[in-house]
Amino acid sequence: MPGRTAQLILASASPRRLVLLAQIGIVPDRVIPADVDETPRRAEAPRLHVARLAREKAARVAEAGCFTLGADTVVAVGQRILGKANTIESARACLTLLSGRRHHVLTAVTLVAPDGSESHRLSDSQVVFVRLTARQIDAYLETGEWAGKAGGYAIQGRAAAFVRALHGSYSGVVGLPLFETAQLLKGRGFVAAAAARAVC
Numbered sequence: 001m002p003g004r005t006a007q008l009i010l011a012s013a014s015p016r017r018l019v020l021l022a023q024i025g026i027v028p029d030r031v032i033p034a035d036v037d038e039t040p041r042r043a044e045a046p047r048l049h050v051a052r053l054a055r056e057k058a059a060r061v062a063e064a065g066c067f068t069l070g071a072d073t074v075v076a077v078g079q080r081i082l083g084k085a086n087t088i089e090s091a092r093a094c095l096t097l098l099s100g101r102r103h104h105v106l107t108a109v110t111l112v113a114p115d116g117s118e119s120h121r122l123s124d125s126q127v128v129f130v131r132l133t134a135r136q137i138d139a140y141l142e143t144g145e146w147a148g149k150a151g152g153y154a155i156q157g158r159a160a161a162f163v164r165a166l167h168g169s170y171s172g173v174v175g176l177p178l179f180e181t182a183q184l185l186k187g188r189g190f191v192a193a194a195a196a197r198a199v200c
Contacts, residue, residue, distance in 0.1 A: 027192070
């Protein structure tokens with residue numbers, strides 16, 4: 001049986017991604033946030049944008065001989081990209097736009113293998129919000145959960161009450177699609193430390 005494989009680097013500052021990886025028994029050896037410009041390029045489609053950022057994040061911190069995992073999440077309404085809400089005004093604008101509408105949450109994942117080769121996956125989930133009142137939006141903004149979240153909300157928090165329907169990957173909406181990520185790692189021969197101990 002295989003033993004422990006090369007180290008795994010997570011190219012993300014997101015605590016949510018660490019929690020999600022732990023859910024499937026994976027703990028990165030190192031966490032190195034990748035500092036990349038997340039501004040969409042002119043006329044860049046949401047799918048291309050999120051895939052590009054995942055690749056850039058992984059490539060920015062990748063090291064020879066290590067697995068490196070990069071990911072990015074955006075909310076899209078049609079071809080409009082809603083990035084991370086960094087002010088209460090931007091969060092309010094996002095929630096007002098999403099109110100009563102269907103939107104897509106796109107999370108791209110890139111895995112750089114120890115030999116430098118790359119593998120990619122894209123999770124596309126459709127989320128439908130109920131129509132929100134001004135009072136509901138104000139109350140949610142007071143929680144502060146919106147800060148730094150794509151689309152101005154966190155589905156794993158109080159915004160769960162706004163979701164009328166979800167078609168796709170719940171973990172992908174949170175920030176890392178676990179099925180796709182596990183398949184990427186398995187396909188490139190990654191063995192988590194816990195799994196290695198289990199076969200020793």
